Amino acid sequence: MDDAMEAATGAHFSGLRLDSLRLSSPSSPSDPSSAKAFPMPIDDSCDAPRQPFVIGVCGGSASGKTTVCDMIIQQLHDHRVVLVYQDSFYRGLTAEESDYVHDYNFDHPDAFDTEQLLACMHKLKNGQSVNVPIYDFKNHRRCSESFRKVNASDVIILEGILVFHDPRVRGLMDMKIFVDTDADMRLARRIRRDTIERGRDVNSVLEQYGRFVKPAFEDFVLPSKKYADVIIPRGGDNHVAVDLIVQHIRTKLGQHDLCKIYPNVYVIQSTFQIRGMHTLIRDREITTPDFVFYSDRLIRLVVEHGLGHLPFTEKQVVTPTGSVYTGVDFCKKLCGVSIVRSGESMENALRACCKGIKIGKILIHREGDNGKQLIYEKLPNDISERHVLLLDPVLGTGNSANQAIELLIQKGVPESRIIFLNLISAPEGIHCVCKRFPSLKIVTSEIDVALNEEFRVIPGLGEFGDRYFGTDV
Ligand SMILES: Nc1ncnc2c1ncn2[C@@H]1O[C@H](COP(=O)(O)OP(=O)(O)O)[C@@H](O)[C@H]1O
Numbered sequence: 001m002d003d004a005m006e007a008a009t010g011a012h013f014s015g016l017r018l019d020s021l022r023l024s025s026p027s028s029p030s031d032p033s034s035a036k037a038f039p040m041p042i043d044d045s046c047d048a049p050r051q052p053f054v055i056g057v058c059g060g061s062a063s064g065k066t067t068v069c070d071m072i073i074q075q076l077h078d079h080r081v082v083l084v085y086q087d088s089f090y091r092g093l094t095a096e097e098s099d100y101v102h103d104y105n106f107d108h109p110d111a112f113d114t115e116q117l118l119a120c121m122h123k124l125k126n127g128q129s130v131n132v133p134i135y136d137f138k139n140h141r142r143c144s145e146s147f148r149k150v151n152a153s154d155v156i157i158l159e160g161i162l163v164f165h166d167p168r169v170r171g172l173m174d175m176k177i178f179v180d181t182d183a184d185m186r187l188a189r190r191i192r193r194d195t196i197e198r199g200r201d202v203n204s205v206l207e208q209y210g211r212f213v214k215p216a217f218e219d220f221v222l223p224s225k226k227y228a229d230v231i232i233p234r235g236g237d238n239h240v241a242v243d244l245i246v247q248h249i250r251t252k253l254g255q256h257d258l259c260k261i262y263p264n265v266y267v268i269q270s271t272f273q274i275r276g277m278h279t280l281i282r283d284r285e286i287t288t289p290d291f292v293f294y295s296d297r298l299i300r301l302v303v304e305h306g307l308g309h310l311p312f313t314e315k316q317v318v319t320p321t322g323s324v325y326t327g328v329d330f331c332k333k334l335c336g337v338s339i340v341r342s343g344e345s346m347e348n349a350l351r352a353c354c355k356g357i358k359i360g361k362i363l364i365h366r367e368g369d370n371g372k373q374l375i376y377e378k379l380p381n382d383i384s385e386r387h388v389l390l391l392d393p394v395l396g397t398g399n400s401a402n403q404a405i406e407l408l409i410q411k412g413v414p415e416s417r418i419i420f421l422n423l424i425s426a427p428e429g430i431h432c433v434c435k436r437f438p439s440l441k442i443v444t445s446e447i448d449v450a451l452n453e454e455f456r457v458i459p460g461l462g463e464f465g466d467r468y469f470g471t472d473v
């Protein structure tokens with residue numbers, strides 16, 4: 001069988017939920033003595049709390065801003081998203097203004113309390129919850145007794161006709177969307193909405209539209225369209241545009257800071273399913289069979305993603321319908337190398353994906369307390385001609401990984417042909433490996449917070465090998 005490989009490659013993602021850095025559960029021992037051999041500078045920025053991703057959604061009245069926001073929120077169901085309406089920050093009318101409400105311009109920037117909006121947005125960006133006023137369109141007043149509590153989140157969407165007008169508000173946004181809907185459509189929707197929901201009659205809607213809404217749209221809203229990163233024609237009817245925006249947000253959310261520093265670090269896209277499996281294997285109460293079951297599932301995902309980073313060539317096949325399907329042919333020259341002992345837990349998943357794959361082993365053995373290390377290896381003779389999938393479920397200090405990688409390079413494997421697969425990586429391990437071997441790829445399923453003073457991954461999952469092979473009595 002030798003190299004024959006039947007692997008299914010999935011699209012590669014580099015994703016991680018923002019809040020996955022803030023887990024808490026028991027930690028795992030790593031190798032303190034070897035850790036001292038490579039002092040590692042720790043980049044504190046990795047542990048800094050993350051800022052939420054802020055999206056501004058602007059457009060004329062009744063253009064479909066709220067509808068588009070609802071669609072985005074629905075599709076981002078596995079992230080915490082909150083919606084802030086600029087309308088909530090309408091100033092309440094004074095008694096005098098109320099007497100002349102038909103002369104009041106609700107579409108002018110001065111109609112909003114922008115200072116209060118800014119204060120709320122700054123708090124939310126800093127991870128604090130806020131009480132947002134509730135505005136009553138029928139009485140043109142704020143509810144004096146009640147507020148809407150908006151919690152800190154991964155994504156904050158700020159929606160309103162003038163959210164691009166003030167540069168300070170614009171400056172808070174990571175992404176700016178303009179909802180562009182025909183004026184006649186906006187007017188038709190506004191007549192329907194304002195008569196049904198906002199207690200107006202058709203005449204007053206038309207009069208307000210001609211006197212204030214249309215001129216303000218031309219003076220303030222339309223000129224702010226130039227600040228948009230994305231313009232959505234036809235608003236909520238444009239499912240393609242919304243899908244693309246959601247994809248982009250997901251990519252942005254998934255980018256761990258370390259993936260930005262080291263472009264060869266890939267974190268598989270986090271889903272509730274993956275978080276659920278991590279929750280189980282990190283739980284110290286889980287039984288060994290369950291630990292093995294869920295670890296195997298996660299390992300399989302990491303292996304599949306790792307295989308997606310191998311080169312492939314175009315291949316055409318004829319389907320049973322007689323048509324030609326243009327696809328790809330997998331890379332055949334590859335092998336696995338597990339770092340003994342815990343790396344052996346990943347071998348089955350690799351074999352299940354790559355039929356007949358050769359798997360070598362590297363054992364790094366500490367000899368007494370003198371810092372000396374012995375390396376035993378059993379590797380394919382022609383390893384220098386292969387792509388290598390290096391297997392170790394936890395990347396802690398990075399010391400054993402570096403020694404294993406060093407050995408592979410000595411054997412003639414180019415650094416760029418090594419893909420290091422693991423379930424959990426500590427930032428220190430990533431720094432250690434990526435600084436020394438910048439063209440090697442790391443594929444992992446979660447990046448943890450840090451190593452503690454005993455060089456254990458925090459929150460981690462304990463000693464993986466012992467838990468997997470049931471030797472943790
Ligand atoms: N694509 C659409 N098709 C039909 N009705 C729509 C569509 N988009 C919005 N509406 C309706 O138009 C009105 C205004 O939409 P909304 O999303 O609230 O606009 P905005 O937030 O820009 O004022 C609402 O009553 C909404 O149900």
Ligand SMILES: Nc1ccn([C@@H]2O[C@H](COP(=O)(O)O)[C@@H](O)[C@H]2O)c(=O)n1
Nearest residue numbers: 060061062087090106107137140161213
């Ligand atoms: N008391 C008020 C306050 C605002 N308006 C109108 O609301 C429009 C903005 O809200 P959208 O949901 O349509 O974006 C704006 O054009 C104001 O004219 C109002 O009529 N009465």
